[in-house]
Amino acid sequence: MTGRFVRLGELDRAPLAFSIDGEPASGLEGDTLLVAVLNQTDRLRVSEFGDGARSGFCLMGACQDCWLWSESGERLRACTTSLEDGMRILTQAPGREWLKIAS
Amino acid sequence: MAEDRIIVVGAGPAGVRATEALVQAGLRPSVIDEGQRDGGQIYRRQPEGFLRAKSELYGTEADRAAKLHETFAHLKPKIDYRPETLAWNISEGSLHVVRGAQSEALAYDALIVAAGATDRIMPVRGWNRAGVYSLGGSQIALKAQACAIGRQVVFLGSGPLLYLVASQYVKAGASVAAVLDTAPRQLRVKALPKLLARPDVLLKGIALDRHLRRSGIDVLTGVHPVAIEGSDERGVEAVSVRLPGGEVRTIACDAVGLGHHLRPETQLADLARCAFRFDAQTRQWQPEVDAEGRSSVKGIYLAGDSSRTLGADGAEAAGRLAALAALKDRGHAVSANEMARLTKTIARIDRFRQGISEAFPWPHQAAAELSDDTVVCRCECITAGELRAVASEKGATELNRAKAFSRVGMGRCQGRYCGHAAAEVVAAAAGLPLEQVGRLRGQAPVKPLPVAAGVALP
Ligand SMILES: Cc1cc2nc3c(=O)[nH]c(=O)nc-3n(C[C@H](O)[C@H](O)[C@H](O)COP(=O)(O)OP(=O)(O)OC[C@H]3O[C@@H](n4cnc5c(N)ncnc54)[C@H](O)[C@@H]3O)c2cc1C
Ligand code: FES
Numbered sequence: 001m002t003g004r005f006v007r008l009g010e011l012d013r014a015p016l017a018f019s020i021d022g023e024p025a026s027g028l029e030g031d032t033l034l035v036a037v038l039n040q041t042d043r044l045r046v047s048e049f050g051d052g053a054r055s056g057f058c059l060m061g062a063c064q065d066c067w068l069w070s071e072s073g074e075r076l077r078a079c080t081t082s083l084e085d086g087m088r089i090l091t092q093a094p095g096r097e098w099l100k101i102a103s
Numbered sequence: 104m105a106e107d108r109i110i111v112v113g114a115g116p117a118g119v120r121a122t123e124a125l126v127q128a129g130l131r132p133s134v135i136d137e138g139q140r141d142g143g144q145i146y147r148r149q150p151e152g153f154l155r156a157k158s159e160l161y162g163t164e165a166d167r168a169a170k171l172h173e174t175f176a177h178l179k180p181k182i183d184y185r186p187e188t189l190a191w192n193i194s195e196g197s198l199h200v201v202r203g204a205q206s207e208a209l210a211y212d213a214l215i216v217a218a219g220a221t222d223r224i225m226p227v228r229g230w231n232r233a234g235v236y237s238l239g240g241s242q243i244a245l246k247a248q249a250c251a252i253g254r255q256v257v258f259l260g261s262g263p264l265l266y267l268v269a270s271q272y273v274k275a276g277a278s279v280a281a282v283l284d285t286a287p288r289q290l291r292v293k294a295l296p297k298l299l300a301r302p303d304v305l306l307k308g309i310a311l312d313r314h315l316r317r318s319g320i321d322v323l324t325g326v327h328p329v330a331i332e333g334s335d336e337r338g339v340e341a342v343s344v345r346l347p348g349g350e351v352r353t354i355a356c357d358a359v360g361l362g363h364h365l366r367p368e369t370q371l372a373d374l375a376r377c378a379f380r381f382d383a384q385t386r387q388w389q390p391e392v393d394a395e396g397r398s399s400v401k402g403i404y405l406a407g408d409s410s411r412t413l414g415a416d417g418a419e420a421a422g423r424l425a426a427l428a429a430l431k432d433r434g435h436a437v438s439a440n441e442m443a444r445l446t447k448t449i450a451r452i453d454r455f456r457q458g459i460s461e462a463f464p465w466p467h468q469a470a471a472e473l474s475d476d477t478v479v480c481r482c483e484c485i486t487a488g489e490l491r492a493v494a495s496e497k498g499a500t501e502l503n504r505a506k507a508f509s510r511v512g513m514g515r516c517q518g519r520y521c522g523h524a525a526a527e528v529v530a531a532a533a534g535l536p537l538e539q540v541g542r543l544r545g546q547a548p549v550k551p552l553p554v555a556a557g558v559a560l561p
Contacts, residue, residue, distance in 0.1 A: 003357070004233070004234060004252070004254060004357070005250040005251065005252060005253070006250060006251040006253065006254055006277065006278050007250055008245070008250060008251055008275045009146060009247060009249040009275070010153050010154065010155065010248075010249035011148075012154070013152060013153075025277075029152060029260055030149075030150035030151070030153060030248075031248065032193065032247075032248060034450070035244070035248045035250055038250075038251070040180065042233065042234075042337070042338060043233050043338070046495060047231075047484070049254050049476070049484035050484070051231050051232075051335060052232065052233065052334070052336060052338070052485050053232075053233040053335065053336065053337075053338055054231075054233055055233040055234060055338065057235070057236055057237055057240060057481065057520070058222070058236070058237045058239065058240045059236065059237075059239070059241075059243040059244055059519075060144070060239060060240065060243055061137060061552075062221045062516060062519050062520075063207050063208065063237075063412035063481070063482075063516040063519065063520055064480065064482070064515035064516055064550070064551060065482075065515065065516075067515075072133070073271025074247070075553070079240075079243075080137075080139075082139075082150070094449075100203070
């Protein structure tokens with residue numbers, strides 16, 4: 001899957017490895033989490049209201065469309081969170097995913 | 104004189120200039136900003152380690168950006184600066200702030216709110232699809248992260264930011280499929296007398312338009328948005344608009360930057376119980392301020408975009424003036440001449456602001472024409488049809504009642520992106536003037552708090 005965003009410059013930065021729902025991914029030092037994910041794939045998450053893929057909206061911490069989760073269950077606002085090496089990101093709250101498997 | 108406890112919310116142009124005036128008066132204000140770095144929206148900074156020059160990031164405004172950043176760097180050791188800190192409530196003379204899991208109440212004698220603005224959005228069918236971003240968001244992707252929001256980008260909406268962001272995309276090497284302005288071009292001619300209040304800024308605007316045309320970009324004006332087409336799975340695939348002649352044009356793209364100018368961030372003013380007034384020209388509620396930035400509540404001052412959209416230069420002047428007003432009210436000696444000069448500058452910039460809102464009006468008529476299945480609230484997928492139903496069947500023609508019945512404005516963004524359009528939809532459905540529908544009241548916390556903060560909500 002190719003990314004939704006296109007990098008237009010600042011390519012000379014250290015690569016950082018992370019994962020999205022267990023799949024290996026890579027970003028660059030200085031990326032926000034949103035930008036790192038959307039350079040790998042075309043979405044951040046799937047809307048809980050049934051209208052399909054979502055990829056953030058405001059990029060300035062105002063709309064809250066970009067929530068992702070860490071494996072420990074911490075909610076991360078992807079557009080205002082910096083990517084860190086080794087981050088393990090989930091696109092659904094871990095509790096919910098577990099419920100899904102159980103049902 | 105006893106220590107004055109003054110807090111500034113926001114480290115954009117307005118907040119920085121307010122802070123500077125306070126430090127010059129010998130005070131050590133607290134400055135609260137949610138961002139990692141100072142600069143606010145227009146002078147937003149790229150992360151450490153990025154190499155683009157200021158001229159690349161801020162274009163004609165590079166010098167002003169450099170000056171503002173320098174000023175703040177000098178102020179930092181003299182103030183209590185709290186970056187990455189959200190001001191989330193105001194109660195009994197205290198501002199409640201949270202940083203990570205750390206929450207605190209800061210008592211103040213005077214509070215200067217310079218919280219900026221967010222994009223004002225008129226929904227279009229399909230604007231909830233992946234790949235649609237606010238205009239401001241499209242700009243942030245480029246300015247702060249050196250990315251385009253897609254491979255083929257359409258910019259849709261109205262206002263100066265539409266042309267600015269499109270032009271910045273072209274300069275940075277992104278592919279812009281079209282610029283679609285809902286405002287008819289002739290309105291700019293009509294607004295000219297007011298726009299001439301700032302000839303330099305007017306010329307910069309004309310240059311942007313010209314740059315786009317010279318670059319071969321389709322710039323269509325007076326369009327009526329029909330839909331952002333695509334699929335739930337893949338997101339945006341095209342934008343359709345009806346041209347003034349009636350022809351429908353469909354433009355293929357994989358991303359849309361959408362916005363109709365700005366709306367002020369007024370939640371903190373609301374929580375401080377400031378009075379609001381309806382501005383008939385822009386069709387929005389604004390906190391009442393006097394010419395020097397005093398709100399209706401003693402000790403609360405409002406400056407910059409969070410009271411009126413005056414742009415960056417206006418924000419700098421209004422920030423400084425609000426701080427001088429606060430100092431004066433607390434018994435400090437301030438220069439009456441300087442205050443008079445700033446008031447005059449702001450009046451001129453305000454005339455230009457009126458010209459801009461005449462030239463690029465909020466397309467309120469579009470609300471009545473939204474199909475029933477158009478999503479108005481992106482957060483919870485509440486449609487225009489659902490809103491019309493609560494207005495007509497439940498008689499909920501006051502916005503906060505419509506909110507209670509439909510949940511519009513209760514979602515993640517707390518009405519920032521749907522509030523204005525929802526009011527227009529309800530007003531049109533009920534056949535009421537917009538001001539009678541009211542406005543969504545700001546509530547604490549002004550943004551969702553980190554779960555770990557564990558603060559007790561009021
Ligand atoms: C996304 C966007 C892009 C823009 N780009 C341009 C541009 O390129 N050119 C132009 O002329 N104008 C632009 N504008 C208009 C611009 O807002 C003004 O020109 C100028 O930045 C206004 O300055 P300000 O100080 O009033 O607010 P801002 O610059 O918006 O600063 C407000 C600050 O307050 C902080 N803040 C807000 N609420 C809270 C809170 N509750 N707690 C803590 N901190 C808070 C924010 O983090 C921000 O740093 C843009 C506006 C937006 C929204
Ligand atoms: S994209 Fe809007 S809050 Fe992150």
